[in-house]
Amino acid sequence: MNKPSDTTTDNASHNITRHVSVAIIGAGTAGQNAFRQASKIKDDVVIINEGFWTTTCIAVGCMPSKLLIAAADRAHDANNSSEFGVHATAKIDGKQVMQRVRDERSHFASYIKKQVDSWPDHKKIDGRARINEHGLIEVNDEIISAEQIIVATGSSPFIPDGWADKLGDTMLTSNSVFELTDLPKSMAVVGAGAIGLELAQAFTRLGVEVTLLNRVKQVAGLKDEDINHKAIDCLSSELTMHLGSTINNVGTTSDSGNTSAFIEYEDSAGTSQRWQGEYVLVATGRRNNIKQLGVENLGVELDDKNRPKDLSKKTGQIGDLDIYIVGDANANIPLLHVASDEGYSAGNMVCENTENAYIRPPAPPFSIVFCSPQIVNIGMSLPEIQDDSELEFVIGSVSFDNQGRSRVMGVNCGLLHIYGCKKTDRILGASMVGPDAEYIGHILATAITNDLCIKQLLDTPFYHPTILEGLRTALRDVQDKMKIPYQSQDTQEDNF
Known part of the structure; x- marks a missing residue:
């Protein structure tokens, strides 16, 4: 196999400060599992991470979104039980709703923090890693030579070009929406995938005036037209959706010192429309955090969507290289349980513990x-x-x-x-x-x-x-x- 450290033979000439058997870049679900498994066999393992030392799921993904949905479901049931002879109107405290989301998120994150805190300090590096032309990892003031590298850098929300500058503080993503301290009065959600649908419905049920926009007449990526039509029918009873719309411009406008966002779009009939409100939640998908890492210096080739070529979907290994790209970073199946499996497998593979490298048969999508x-x-x-x-x-x-x-x-x-x-x-x-x-x-x-x-x-x-x-x-x-x-x-x- 070709190893990352094979690209250099003169350590002194490249000012190498540390040599390790395994370097793991990224401390999300996949990275943490890989670190735990590799550390059982190898003592000289290091994990490098920039930002929070927890998981996408806990910090900005499945857990806070489900906490918001749980509150929304309570409100919906209270407001929609008249057919059962139960008449009530929910009084929604937006500040308490959002505070509980963050409090419970912190509760879940505390278990991860306790685990990370138990790891030896010399095996944890807080900083942004970059792989240089010699296949060495540069982070802070260190240059690290690693025999094997596991990349688990996760993903980030995709934002269309120019939108961040045009929308400014009125733009939200799945990374920032849970930091709201109160429920807004109005919101546009752009994107009808899983994230967009879940959050649009949850905020609607909590009393926010929500408009959902999507480029195609499709929700949740459904490819069976009958199921797609039925889903639209079921969801339309409470969601304001403009499917098949083309967004031409976004921006902000000020009136009496108050700033609001706007979206100019053409609806499915080709009619020009304009939405204006408090926030725009951009839910147009996520992209892997790999482009700026320098994996091409390790011999890894990426396609036009930054997905690694020659990827083993069982282990995350790239061809016959001693490089493993796991979790959301490989853009294979961006789900927590998949990231967990891939990290576990890679952590065993790098230490030649192949007996434990495949913990379950390949699961269906x-x-x-x-x-x-x-x-x-x-x-x-x-x-x-x-x-x-x-x-x-x-x-x-x-x-x-x-x-x-x-x-x-x-x-x-x-x-x-x-x-x-x-x-x-x-x-x-x-x-x-x-x-x-x-x-x-x-x-x-x-x-x-x-x-x-x-x-x-x-x-x-x-x-x-x-x-x-x-x-x-x-x-x-x-x-x-x-x-x-x-x-x-x-x-x-x-x-x-």
Whole structure:
């Protein structure tokens, strides 16, 4: 293998201050796991980090967003229970809402801080790392030679060119929105992916006047048009959405000393529109933090989107180099559990502990959007299946609009599609918008991971009355369309 330190043989000529077996750049989920595993075997391991020594998930991602959603759901239930004969109006204390988000975030972060504080000080370097033309790591006043390098530098919000300067303090991102000390009166959210949808709905439920803009007529990246249309239908009942809009300009304007933001855009009909309000939340995705690191000096090639080429999706290793790029930094699947696995694996691989380098079989693609109703995608997407001429497939379907328990709970809006392979009787993938989607998604992901057939899934119990009975209806539909015999049962029990 080619090693980072192979690029230099004369340590003195490059003023090397330290030589280590493993250097880890980045202390998020992937980096911390890699450090822990490598440190079990190697004593001369160093971890370098700039900024907070915690994780994207805890600091600016899944945990604070779910804390905000939890408050929003309480308010929504209070304000929308009249159909049950329960009449109430929620009184929302915006300062308390945002304070709890930060307090609980700090609680979660304290466990990470305690762990990081337990690491020896000489193995932690606080600063920005850069890899020079000799393959050496420059950080602060040190020049470090490492036999193997793990890059776990995470990701940052993507901001369109010029927007930060034009919007100034009226611009928010997922990195800054949770620092608000009170709920604003109005907000535009640009981007209808997971981050944009979750935050737009949460702020709406908390009484903020929210307008959601998206370039395409699509939400949550849904690729099954039927599911996408159903998701838009379900969400439109409470969200103001302008999908298929083109933003031409953004900026700020002042009136009587008050500064507000504006967005000039064309709607889906081609009509010029203007939005004006307090903040613009830019939720146009995240990009990996790798461009300025200098990984090209290690022989790593990046594509036009800064994604590393020759990446092993099992270990994060780049070709036969002793370089591992893991977590959000490799732009593979930017999810915490994936970053955790990749960091764990890389931390073992660099120490030749290959027995523990693969801690689970390759999992199917699996994403959850925690809006209400939830959106889930598992396995192959419908376009991927349709593009494979060798696949014979059917689509099993169930609507949750009249599904028994969903209707009882007043959450009866949704649709599930399961893509079944006729040759193998296996699930290729699924897409869903609906109640309890996170749990149905886990069941389907488990089935794909463990190669379970449709009959095996139908042989498992489905308790009545539960929302999960809707899954059984969709599985039966798959089975019917495959023409596979089974003992027929009355599917009306799913509804009544």
